[in-house]
Amino acid sequence: MCRYIFATHFKTKSMQCKWTRSPVLDFLLVLSFPSASYEETQFPKFSCTTTLDDITVGYYNSEIYIPKGNMTNEDDVIDSDYIKGISDYMYNSFLRRSALLRDFSQNESLNVYQTLVVCELLELDKAGKMIIKDAAGGYTTDELCYFNNIFTYTVNVTANITQEVLKPHLEEFKQEFAKFFYPICITTLRNYLKKRGGQVNRRITPNIRLIQKANSDSGGSRVSCLASGFYPRHINLTLFRDGLPVSDHEITGGELLPNADGTYQMRKSLEISAADKHKYTCSVTH
Structure with missing residues (x-):
């Protein structure tokens, strides 16, 4: 399954999509402008x-x-007129939404409006679902899902914005969504995969190290399992004590971090006492 994301630049945590084992294409859009009392930004x-x-x-x-694009032979991936048309539509949509949501904004300085659109390819190159999430003032406001010619619309009640505020332009957007955005999204994903398939599907095995370093503060030491230089990013890193997995609540780290060469690294660590005589090992599934 492959996904294409049409999104804003500053994604709120609730808007972020979990990484999948399939290629993901992001098309990030952001509209930001200062209020009357806020100076212009760079x-x-x-x-x-x-x-x-x-x-x-x-x-x-x-x-x-x-x-x-990054490569001259990618100029045919998507027609620049399509991007300009989508951008103009989204820009005007952002302006409409900003007027609707102004009373709900908790930010009196810089206004940022966001949209995250996800479309996917299923197995056998079948077009999958497409999802749009909108956000304002740091909150996801609403979500629209399109699959098999059926729309599902949801408003995030935690954003304190009612459906009546958001729905005036919904029907118009549905028509643009199904007839214009969806096929362009799927086509663009397919085109990029033709150009970059070898790059996104490459596999680089991780280098694994088990490191034990003295901790002068506690008198004990820190045992770390480090996996580095791997691609793609999906990995399962486990630290073992006498052949059994160490409980997650004892572990620190575990964040996926990028390397300068486009690969990734992950480290999981455990603090142990000087009297600890257990045997520690490291295991990776990639």
């Missing part, structure tokens, strides 16, 4: 970043109107 008011899985393949903003 950032463009509107920007788009296109990322296939974790590889940036294009960027443009309100000052650079022509989208450019």
Whole structure:
């Protein structure tokens, strides 16, 4: 299964999608503008970043109107007129929503409006679902899902915004969604996979190290399991004590971190006492 994401640049935590084992394409859009009492920022008011899985393949903003990819032979992946048309529509949509949501904003300085759109390819190159999440003031406001010609619409009640506020332009957007955005999203994902399939599907095995380092503060030591230099990012790293997995509540770390060369690393650590005589080992599934 492959996914294509059409999203904003500053994603709130609730808007972020969990990584899957399939390629993901991000098309990030952000609209930000200061309030009357806030000075202009150095950032463009509107920007788009296109990322296939974790590889940036294009960027443009309100000052650079022509989208450019990282490779000259990718100019045919998506028609620039399509991007311009989508961007214009989304920009106007952002402006409409900003007027609707202004009374609900908790941010009196810089206003940022976000949209995250996800479309996917299923097995046998079958077009899958497409999801749109919108956010304002740091909160996901609503979500629209389209699959098998059926729409499902949900409002996030924790954002303190009613459905009546958000729905006025919903029916119009559904038509644009099904007839225009969805097929372009799927086509663009397929085109990028043709160009970059070898890159996103490459496999680099991790280098594994078990490290024990003295801790002068406690008098004991820190045992760490380090996996580095691997791709793709999906990995299961386990620290064992006498052949049994160490409980998660004893472990620190575990965050996935990028390396400068495009690979990843992960470290899990455990504090032990000087009297600890257990045997520690490390296991990785990648």
